[in-house]
Amino acid sequence: MVATPEGRQTRYEIADPHVTRAITLLVNTVLAVDDGEACTDEKCDVPLCCAPTDRAMEEIR
Secondary structure, three states: OEEEEEEEEEEEEEHHHHHHHHHHHHOOOOOOOOOOOOOOOOOOOOOOOOOHHHHHHHHHH
């Protein structure tokens, strides 16, 4: 980390560009988990959570 005073505030930057890139990739990662369990929330509004997907239907056939 590099701290640079800017008036009454301090600006913090990551000194190593490799770490900056890694953190950016991690923050932008979308993780989808299919645990194979049915949704237990009757009022679930998460897209594709409670309705079978095309891929899941193909696996059943």
